[in-house]
Amino acid sequence: MTDKVEFQGKTYTQDALSNMDEQALLSLRNVVAENLGVARIKGFKDIDQAREATWKALQKFAETPDEELAGSGDAKPKKEKAPKEPKEPRVVKGALPATVKRPTRGMFRKVQKIKEPDRVKDRWDNYKDGQTVLEAIESDGQTPLDLYWYAEQGFIKLIEPTEEEFQAGVAAWYQRNGLENPNDAKRKREEERAKLKAEREAKKAAEAEAKAKAKAEREAAKAAEKEAKEKAKAEAKAKAEAEAAAKKSS
Numbered sequence: 544m545t546d547k548v549e550f551q552g553k554t555y556t557q558d559a560l561s562n563m564d565e566q567a568l569l570s571l572r573n574v575v576a577e578n579l580g581v582a583r584i585k586g587f588k589d590i591d592q593a594r595e596a597t598w599k600a601l602q603k604f605a606e607t608p609d610e611e612l613a614g615s616g617d618a619k620p621k622k623e624k625a626p627k628e629p630k631e632p633r634v635v636k637g638a639l640p641a642t643v644k645r646p647t648r649g650m651f652r653k654v655q656k657i658k659e660p661d662r663v664k665d666r667w668d669n670y671k672d673g674q675t676v677l678e679a680i681e682s683d684g685q686t687p688l689d690l691y692w693y694a695e696q697g698f699i700k701l702i703e704p705t706e707e708e709f710q711a712g713v714a715a716w717y718q719r720n721g722l723e724n725p726n727d728a729k730r731k732r733e734e735e736r737a738k739l740k741a742e743r744e745a746k747k748a749a750e751a752e753a754k755a756k757a758k759a760e761r762e763a764a765k766a767a768e769k770e771a772k773e774k775a776k777a778e779a780k781a782k783a784e785a786e787a788a789a790k791k792s793s
Contacts, residue, residue: 548601550575553697555601560594562701564691568593571695575600579607641680643716645725650677651712652701654690660698663689675712676701 547556551574560568565587572593573583579600587593643650654674660667669684670693679685693699704712710726717724 545602545605548605550601550604555598557594557598559695559697560597562694563594564695565590565593567691567695568597572597572600575604579604640683643677643680646677646713646716648704648709650675650680651704651709652676653704655700655702657697657699660693660696663692667693670699677712677716 547554549555555571563571568590569584569586575597576583584596587596652675654670654672654676656670656672666684666686666689669682670679670690676687676690679687679690690699690701694701713726714724717727
């Protein structure tokens, strides 16, 4: 199997597909399917299936000869269809700010411009190097649909955030919107649970220590009582022996 596929003048790899959203993958997969003469599909189960199915379609396209041989002498070769060009995304009129309910990791991918597009570029200057997909969602005159299409066509790259960048971005978003960060709430709950556990363990240890001390005191008292009894017994015996000796000598 090849690790890259040439299709309609563009080179596709699995890495390139990972930068495309589900809608773009569906469009590409169906264009490839039409060139192969197979049925279109309406959608995918999820983004992973979208990438896998699109890559398989591209590989099948690469492995299919330009002129398919007939199965028998009487069979007629299929008539070649002119390749269909993928549709460019519709122009989004009035790219207005949208409300985000909860930011996801993908929203913190950063834009890295590579080259200016030769088409669909009326909002190109609105996007800046280093800005996030989240900014495009929340800003006026921007839309993430532009960014996904630019990435698909190779005009930009969408750089995945590090874990530190993601956590910092999420915290800043919740603070900016005056909302409680679920991660902070979770951390507080974990700290409270840890505190209660430590208190329970400390109480248990203190009770065990008190029990051990009480036991030691009881044992010490028993030993002292036994010692006192033995001493009294010895003294009584010695006194009796002394009295007996005195009677005997008189």
